[in-house]
Amino acid sequence: MFHASYRVGRVFGIPIKVHFTLLLVIPYLLAQLGRADLGVFWGLLTIVGLFTSVALHELGHSFVALHKGIRVRQILLLPIGGVAQLEAVSPRPKDELQIAIAGPIVSVLLFFTLVPIASIFWRLHLVPLATMAYILCIVNFFMAAFNLIPSFPMDGGRIFRAWLTPRVGKLRATYIASRIGKTLAVIFGILGLFYSFLWVLIALFVYFAAGAEYRMVQMEELSRRARYTPWFYSSARSPSDPREVDEEDVYVSPPPFER
Numbered sequence: 551m552f553h554a555s556y557r558v559g560r561v562f563g564i565p566i567k568v569h570f571t572l573l574l575v576i577p578y579l580l581a582q583l584g585r586a587d588l589g590v591f592w593g594l595l596t597i598v599g600l601f602t603s604v605a606l607h608e609l610g611h612s613f614v615a616l617h618k619g620i621r622v623r624q625i626l627l628l629p630i631g632g633v634a635q636l637e638a639v640s641p642r643p644k645d646e647l648q649i650a651i652a653g654p655i656v657s658v659l660l661f662f663t664l665v666p667i668a669s670i671f672w673r674l675h676l677v678p679l680a681t682m683a684y685i686l687c688i689v690n691f692f693m694a695a696f697n698l699i700p701s702f703p704m705d706g707g708r709i710f711r712a713w714l715t716p717r718v719g720k721l722r723a724t725y726i727a728s729r730i731g732k733t734l735a736v737i738f739g740i741l742g743l744f745y746s747f748l749w750v751l752i753a754l755f756v757y758f759a760a761g762a763e764y765r766m767v768q769m770e771e772l773s774r775r776a777r778y779t780p781w782f783y784s785s786a787r788s789p790s791d792p793r794e795v796d797e798e799d800v801y802v803s804p805p806p807f808e809r
């Protein structure tokens with residue numbers, strides 16, 4: 551039940567699936583969009599646009615991964631975002647950096663494409679279309695900004711670690727990124743107590759994900775031969791031994807709640 555997802559399309563041969571929980575949050579999203587005075591039809595269309603934006607972000611990661619010869623098993627769309635599930639064989643820090651940064655780049659490009667589109671619709675008095683484009687602008691802007699936070703499980707954490715790894719090693723780089731993530735999560739969580747409970751939930755999630763990523767890399771470093779199935783984010787092995795080829799799944803943010 552909790553793994554139930556439905557395939558909605560296929561791009562570059564990658565199945566794009568929608569998790570059933572996403573369907574459950576549609577009424578909530580519609581209610582939120584109700585504030586923007588969008589009717590049900592435009593509201594639903596905006597929600598489709600929203601998750602298309604998420605899918606395009608994940609396709610950005612996937613496209614670069616495919617170029618690097620890494621297979622992409624699927625893209626899963628969840629209420630909190632999307633996940634590109636890569637079948638990674640020890641990506642080098644440079645590859646990890648390029649794969650991680652591709653998602654936010656797509657979101658930034660979508661933002662800059664949607665700004666003029668929104669203003670054209672607005673000038674043509676196509677109010678629902680303008681509102682929709684405007685909302686998608688904001689969504690893409692925040693998707694880029696949020697994902698660039700230098701912490702796991704966001705793309706920024708991977709970018710930051712990939713940049714730091716050649717300097718201090720993967721374990722130390724992961725440690726620093728996870729400390730930054732935990733510190734930001736605490737600040738965000740405290741602010742959330744005053745502003746929005748949703749922030750508190752996100753903060754808790756980021757806090758534990760940051761810790762989980764570090765523990766996982768720590769385990770990798772401690773016992774390179776040990777095979778284990780991480781319950782969560784699985785990251786790439788550091789390529790200290792190029793012969794060591796080990797198939798693992800890499801999830802590129804935003805993360806899944808389960809697994």
Ligand code: ZN
Nearest residue numbers: 653705803804
């Ligand atoms: Zn991403």
